[in-house]
Structure formats: structure tokens, C-alpha cells
Amino acid sequence: MISKALQRNFYGWMLVLPFVLTLLVFFVFALIRTVSYSFTDYDLFSPANFVGFDNFINLLNDELFLRATINTVTFSLVVTVIQTVLALGLAVLLNSKIKGKTFFRTAFYVPSILSSASVTLIFIWIYQKNGFLNGFISQIVESTPYIVSAILCFFILQTVQVIHHRFIGLPTRFFDPLLAIISLFITVVMVYITNRTGLITSTPMAISMNWLGSRDDFGPMPVTLWAITIQNIYTTVPTIMLLFLAGLQTIPSDLYEAAEIDGANKWQQLRHITVPQLAPVTFVVVTLSIIGTLQMFDQVALLGTSSPLESRITLAYYVYHQAFSDSGTPQIGVSSAAALILGALTLVIVFIQNKFGVKEKS
């Protein structure tokens, strides 16, 4: 007679069996094959010959691989930092008492549910030489004299009004809404008059930055990778924002009430209550973000075909490039070795993050 414990174990095993099988086939088996291929010159068709550590040594001497590694690590750091901060900011905004909160939550989440290919196509249009981004930057640059004079005008008017109010004994704040509206109105009228009379002029500027076909670097990364960074942040921030939003719901409101009574302003509340309380969520977000960005592939493959390979290559794309090279000969051995290095790099960076970065507990 089968004991109850054995029966319970049997059902347990039956329930996890599909996942265990999937894990065995697509992870354990694939990993073993990858490790074994990485020590061979396998090319899908000829018998594999053992080559020892040749593939790994060749990788370390390959400039393209080193460039891919630098690009991947930089991309991962830049995207993780920017998208975590942005997502937290958006979540805090959407968690506050604003009108149309549901609409904004939905609107901000939309980019996450769009297909990667569609978003990439839209961004290809945005990044064209005569595309939206260059047009927008051109407009901003062209309007700089008006923008600067408007800001100056606004602050001068506001300062004058506030000083006058305080002079007559009214306890007015600098950003008093009524005074700000008056200042804004006068500013708009003055900028309009200066524009019409030609006191302030602007020179037409046509920025024709080549975002996707560039070989230039900007800061720590190639321009093309920056373009991919913007797209990646656009598509990933909403999901992270949702995680933060869920985390924000769990923070007891008593903490904020107590802080308010103690005289803490919004920034202090964010810094000393929200951020520490969200530590478990931030830990998950940062870890997932690092893993996801280190494996960046699809947007690189779709977005950057017009730029030199060195300006857009990441490690995941390098692995694919070696397996399905344009020369037609699949370098499965080299590709497997690169995949293993990518895996090891991911583990190391996640370990460093856990050890020295954001902790699970505040």
C-alpha cells in the first residue's frame, strides 16, 4: 500500500514534471552542449574537433569581442541607472493624488505592451535624418533665444511681484500660483512683442544628426547605442514603474503622516521613507534590469543595421553574429565560448550588485 507521504510526493513530482523537463532540455542540456561546443571548432556540418581553450583565447584577442564587452557593460550600467530613477519618479508621481490617475497609469504603460518590432519601426522613423528627433532638437535650438528670454523675463517679473507683496506685508511664496499666472501672461506678451518687432531674432538651424548610421562616440558609448538606449528605456520603464507602483501601495501611510507632523518636506519623505521602504522592489528591479540589458539583442539587430558593427555590437549580438555570420560559415565553437563568457559576466555583475549595490533590505 502506497503511503500517503509517497502519494503526496508523487503528485508533487507530477505537477513540477513539465517544468523540470523544460529545464532539463532547454537549460541543462543546452548548457552542457554549449560548454562542450566551446572547446571545439564545430560549424554545424563538419565533425567537431577539440581545440582546447583556443576559442576563448581568440575571443580575448578579438577587437570586436572586446568592443562588444565594453559596449554591453556600459549599456547595462547606463540603462539600469536611468530607467530605475525614471521609473521610480513616474511611480511616485502616479501614486500621488492627481486627477486622471488611471488614464496616466494606462497611458504610461502602453509602450510596454507594444511589440518590439513595431516600436523599433517607429524609432527608425524618429531617428531618421529628417525625422522627428532631429526636427525637435532643431526647433529647440532655433527657439533658444526666445526660451532664454522668456525664462529670464518670468523670473524678473515674479521676483518684482513677490518683493512688492512682501514689502506691503503679505507673506507671499516665490511660486505663488496667482502671481505666476500674471508673470507668465506678461512674459508671453513680451516675448511675442520682441519677436514681432525683431528685438530678438533666431537663426534657422537644421540639426541633421545621423543617429543610426553614425560611427561617433558620445561619452562612454557610440551614438547608435545611445539611440538604442533611449528606445530601450522607453519600452522598459513602464513595467518597472508598475513594480514600483505596487511597492508604493504597501508603504503604510502612517509613516508619511508622522513625517509630515515632524516637518519633513516631500523630498525628505521620498529620501527617508519611500526609497528605503522600496528597497526589496529596487533590488529586484536592478537585478532584472542588469540581466536584461546584458542580454540586449533584438533592438540592436533591428535598429542599427546601417551603422558599423563596432558602433552597435553587444555581447548577445556578437554571439548571434558568430553563429550566423555573413560569411556563411557558422562559428558555433566561438559563438558558444562567447555565450559562456556572457553568462559568466552576467553572474559576476549580478554578484557585485548584490554585494555592493542595492540591497534587498534597507
Add this chain to the structure above:
Amino acid sequence: MISFNSKLHLATLLLLFLLIPCSAQNRIVTIAGNGGNDVVAVNKLVSEVLKDDFAALKIDVQYFPVESDYSRFILNALSSGNAPDAFYVSVDMIDNWVATDQLQAISARLREASRNINPVLLKAYTIEGKLYGIPKDVNTLGLQFNTDIFDDAKVAYPNTKDTWFTFKDKLAQVVNAIGDEGVLGTCLSPDYAHFAPFALSTGWQPFNENNQTILDERFQRAFGFYVSLIHDGLAKLPADVGQNWPGGCFGTENSAVVMEGQWLSGYLTDKAPNLLYQSTLIPKDPLSQGRGNLLFTVGWAINKNTSNPDDVEKVIELLTSEKAQNAILVSGLALPSLLSATEFPFFSQDNPSSQMAKTILTASTSGNVMPHNFSQYGKLWQQPIDVALTAAMLGQLSITDALAEAQKQYNTMVNTPVKQRHKQNQKMEKQ
């Protein structure tokens, strides 16, 4: 009551019903090719044009168009043993596929049956004396021009006497006359496939007698001219006018001329049916007075592991027959690879599409014409030139620096024996 004879007749009839389909069971041959524009034309070819011919051979042809990345599909299919019996192999990839040892060499019988096919194309599919594919079509680049734009600008049409400089002069006249209406001279792609006619017209060869790629003075002269069209404001990159290929600029009447192959014809029929255009040959090099062009072709290759090679060869023979190539020509998909193609009635018709086809067929035999094939280097070979063109045309590098960088890459790529070449050599040594 049913008699014994009736039962016997009934049994015989039933037996016949069972046997007829068995005896009429056709053998199956699977074929695969690119998706996109090919699908309708090839489906029609298989299910209508050659239907009776296949039936007479008792062969069922099953056609699988590949909509995703074609090379990746075939690579995976061959390595996993699921590849079709016959499939397209473009001329730029034939050496790579032969190196995988997955293609069956064409038999002497089919080789003999294909003797009417352009020998230049057959040569491109011949490696180590063995033929590995039967070219099914051919394409080169011609120069198409918008007659309305030239008439408006009161500029003489481009013609076969034009050299690079007279051609450039005509573009400059067009831009001067009606450039303020947003008309460009032309749209240029920063890639070797479009630039090659200029480089080859100088007499330059992709691989010299020592099998090395040297971007010599002739190449530099052609490179300088091609890039100068952009720098002098006579041309733009397609992306700069919101298009993804030069044909798009021409179809939207943004450019006065374009240099494309017969594939442009179908596009113009669909997207710009009222556009008035004519075709001529790409201009000559003023110094050598020569022309150049690339031959683009796709051939049918046979899977080495096919179970019925004889049937596959019969199917390929029919797919590349005069009847099939004429049907493909009429569909607007491609030009025939047959030497007798010029006698096809299509070429004597008086319409822009036929005139374009005639020009492109003429271009395929005019001057220094080379297959779009770079031996074992495959598509990788043209990457340094593509990158150099992009950098120079966008002004990111000077022409000298762009060429120097490309030459540096060729020195590494061509002078360093690739692993595949080692393997081939080892194989040959063993044999």
C-alpha cells in the same frame, strides 16, 4: 438476391478503386525559395504553368516560400536534416554553401540540358570543376530616368554615350533648373551592390591575380566620383528623403534618375503606374571608356541528402526551362538566364518595363561584368566597402581615410586565411 458474378464485379470495382490511387501516387519533391514577391509567381509556375509537365513525370512539387531570413532558414534546415530537396542559392552565397558539403553536384545530364543558360552564370556556380546550381534568372543594374523631369528641366535625356562626367553634368542641370521644387539628381545607396558598376567600369577587379583585394587608383577614382554626387548636392541617401531604397525616391518623383535592376519595374507598376520613364545603360568611365556591372542571379541547388536526386533534377530542369522562364519574365519577377531570352516576345513590346528589361539584359553583357560573388568570403567581403561608402557619403570620414580603413580591413580579411579555407584545403589534401 445478388448473384456471384455481380459480387465478383463489385469486388473487382472496389479493388480497382483501391488500386488506382495507389498506382497514381506521385513522388514528392519539395522546393523552397524566398517569400515576398516570389510567392505568387512561383506558385503560379508550379500549380499552373508546369502542372501538366510535373504530372507527366508523376511528380508532385511542394513549394515552401520562406518569409523569414532565407539564409538562416536553409542553414538550420540543412543542419537539422529537414531541408527541402531543392532550394534557391544566391550567387553570393554559393561558395559558402558548397563549403558546408551539403549540396549535390549537378549531374552531367542536367548540365548538358542547361547548355542554353548564360555560361557566365553557370561559371559562377561552378566550384572545383563541379556545377552546384542552375541559375534561374539574371539581373544587373540599369539607369532609369524620369522623362517628365528631364523635359521640365529642358535637359537632354541620359543615353548610352554618357560618361560619368556628362551624366553628372546632366544631373547638375536638372538640379539647377528645378531643384528648388525638391527634385534631386538621384538617390544613392551606400553599398557595393549599387556602386560596383562604377568601380568595375574602370577595369578594377575585386580580386587581383594574387587573389587579394586592392583598392587601387581605379577603385579610388570611382569611389571619389560616386561620393562626389552626394558632396556636390546632386544626390542624397534614400534615408535623407524618408525612403529606404533609391527606387522609393524615383517612384515618388523625388529623383530624376535611379540605378536599379528589373525589380524596379514591378515596384513602379504598383506604386507609380503613371510615372513616365525610360532606361539606358549606366554611364561609362571617361578614362577607360569601359562599362561595368554586377550580375545578380539565384540558382536552384540540390540538397545532398535528398532521397530522389533524379526527380529533383527533372524538376529543376523544368523550373529553368524556356517555358518557365518566360512565365517568370511576364510576371515581372526576373529576367531569364537563358541565352535565347532576347528572342522572347516580351522584349519586342513597346512599354517602359520591356525597354527596361531589354536594357538590363544588354547591360549583362556590356563591359566588365562580374557575378555578385566573392568566393568563400560571401557577403562579408563587401562590408568594408559598404562601411567606407557610408562614412564618406555622410561626411564622417574623408574619402582618403574611409578608403584607408577599408583597405586595412581587406588586408586582414583576405590575407588571413579563414578557417573554412583551411578546412577546404585539408579536405582536398586528404582526397
